[in-house]
Amino acid sequence: MDVGAWCSQSRVWVVAGKGGVGKTTVTAALATAAAAVGLSVLVIELEGKPGLGAAFDRTGPVDYEPVVLIGRDTEAPGPGPADPPLSEPRPSGPPPGEVWARRLTPDDALLEYLSDHGLHRVSRRLVSSGVLDVVATAVPGIRDVLVLGKVKQVERAAMADMVVLDAPATGHAMTFLTSASGLLDAARGGPVRSQAADVVELLQDPARCRVLPVTLPEEMPVSEAAEAAFQLEDRVGIHLGPVVVNCYEAPDPALDADVDRVAADAGVQLDGPARQALVAAQEFRRRRLHLVAEQVERLARELPLPQLRIPRLYTPSIGPAERAILADALSRSVADLPDPVAAP
Numbered sequence: 001m002d003v004g005a006w007c008s009q010s011r012v013w014v015v016a017g018k019g020g021v022g023k024t025t026v027t028a029a030l031a032t033a034a035a036a037v038g039l040s041v042l043v044i045e046l047e048g049k050p051g052l053g054a055a056f057d058r059t060g061p062v063d064y065e066p067v068v069l070i071g072r073d074t075e076a077p078g079p080g081p082a083d084p085p086l087s088e089p090r091p092s093g094p095p096p097g098e099v100w101a102r103r104l105t106p107d108d109a110l111l112e113y114l115s116d117h118g119l120h121r122v123s124r125r126l127v128s129s130g131v132l133d134v135v136a137t138a139v140p141g142i143r144d145v146l147v148l149g150k151v152k153q154v155e156r157a158a159m160a161d162m163v164v165l166d167a168p169a170t171g172h173a174m175t176f177l178t179s180a181s182g183l184l185d186a187a188r189g190g191p192v193r194s195q196a197a198d199v200v201e202l203l204q205d206p207a208r209c210r211v212l213p214v215t216l217p218e219e220m221p222v223s224e225a226a227e228a229a230f231q232l233e234d235r236v237g238i239h240l241g242p243v244v245v246n247c248y249e250a251p252d253p254a255l256d257a258d259v260d261r262v263a264a265d266a267g268v269q270l271d272g273p274a275r276q277a278l279v280a281a282q283e284f285r286r287r288r289l290h291l292v293a294e295q296v297e298r299l300a301r302e303l304p305l306p307q308l309r310i311p312r313l314y315t316p317s318i319g320p321a322e323r324a325i326l327a328d329a330l331s332r333s334v335a336d337l338p339d340p341v342a343a344p
Contacts, residue, residue, distance in 0.1 A: 001337040004037040010210040011155050012163045012202070013241065014177070016232075017214035018224045019169035022246040025318050025326065026214050027166040028055035029310065031099045032327035033334070034162050035070050040094040042160035043069070043101040044151060046168060052101060055323045062101045064108050071098030093159030100160070109146035142192065144179035148199045155208060170228045177203065177211075177236050206239035213243045213303070217295040226303040242337065243305045244330075245296060247312035255286045308333040 007013075007030075015027045024045075031041045045052050048061045056069040071094065094100040154163055167173045180199035202209050211232055215225035225243060232238050259278050263270045270278070300307065310329045313322050 001334060001339050002037075003033060003331050003334050004039060006334050006337065007034045007037070007039055007162050010206060010208060010239075010241070011158075011161075012151065012165060012209040014165045014167050014209065014211045014238075015214060015244075016167040016173045016177075016211050016228070017170060017244075018221050018228075021214050021216045021221050021225075023169075023214050024049060024051040024166055025055065025323075026212070026244050026246060026310070026330075027164050028052060028318070028323050029326040029330045030212070031162075031164050032070065032323055033331045034164075035097050035099045036327065036331065038096050039161040040096050041070075041099045041162045041164060042066070042094060042154065043099060044154070044163060044165045045101060045103045046105070046147065046166065048103060051318065052166065055318050055320070056099075056101075057320045062103050064103055064105070066094075066100045066102045068094070069099040069101050071095070071100075093157075096161070104147050104150055106143035106146045109150040112150060142179075144176045145192070145196050145199055148176075148180060148202070149195045152198050152202045155202060170224055174228065174231060174235075177232060177238065181236060200237075204237040204239075210239045210241045212241045213305075214246055215243060215299065216247050217245055217249075217292040217299070219295060222295050222299045222302070226299065229303055229305075240305060242308045243299065243303055245299070245307050245309045248296070248309035249289055249292050249312050251289055251293060252285070255282055255289070306337055308337075 013030065015023050015030065017023050027043060027045075028051075031043050034041045043052065043062075045062055050061050053059065053061055058067070058069070151163065151165060154160075168176055180196040180203065211229070213225050213229050215221040229240055229243070233240065259275060259282065260270065263275075263278075296307070296309075308330060310326050310333065313325065315322055318326075
């Protein structure tokens with residue numbers, strides 16, 4: 001399937017999964033792959049983690065003001081957090097082929113909401129005084145709805161061809177994505193209910209929003225990915241994209257080769273300890289790949305979605321070079337998806 005067409009199936013892609021499965025890495029790879037085919041991409045980060053910035057050669061996490069990750073300002077290594085934000089007036093969004101990123105927090109979203117409703121002068125005072133904490137206690141879920149409401153505003157304004165939301169870990173993500181439905185049931189009217197209704201409308205429209213589940217080919221992450229995916233469909237009505245299998249390792253026929261024959265072909269003489277170590281390493285690797293294949297097959301049974309597989313990289317961190325490798329692997333995996341069946 002064409003990568004650009006696949007990315008354009010929905011305006012907002014929510015990258016979700018268990019903590020530690022590589023959601024931020026997948027977010028960076030997805031944004032890179034989309035930009036490579038000429039789409040403008042806005043990445044929204046919620047937790048202030050440094051991993052997203054590091055993948056694009058930036059120091060520290062992204063902040064509220066949009067920063068350019070791929071584009072005209074990234075010929076040299078990316079600027080650090082001390083560099084000034086984009087000049088005013090802020091552009092509406094990234095041009096084609098560029099990736100921008102920004103961080104959203106409930107306080108940021110509330111400031112913008114109040115400012116948009118004519119309360120700019122008092123908005124920061126209300127936030128600094130702890131009003132949001134009081135409201136959050138009285139109205140559970142309001143923090144999440146404020147953030148999702150801002151995502152909805154970005155989507156409606158068509159600020160980018162594609163918005164990629166790096167969601168919280170599964171437990172919080174479930175609350176994050178279901179909060180609007182809860183408020184919709186609890187609130188009888190007013191701006192809170194209106195905001196919640198808009199968010200629910202966004203989440204339930206596959207042309208506007210989909211979830212991209214991410215997992216590792218391991219027992220616990222696979223179980224949690226399958227369970228969370230069904231809950232999101234049932235409780236939120238959100239549509240699922242393919243499931244991303246991060247750190248995938250394909251079967252390796254070379255592991256079945258005879259150690260002695262390989263050594264002889266290479267002109268190497270193995271002593272007893274060396275041969276024993278090689279055979280043990282070969283067996284360990286064979287068992288590891290068997291477990292990976294086993295979990296990938298189980299994932300296909302328990303969560304019958306297409307799979308996008310990106311490889312395990314044996315590096316201590318993900319930087320620009322690793323991001324490029326993963327983006328290429330993701331693009332090739334998307335290209336292998338079947339094209340949608342045309343309506344008769």
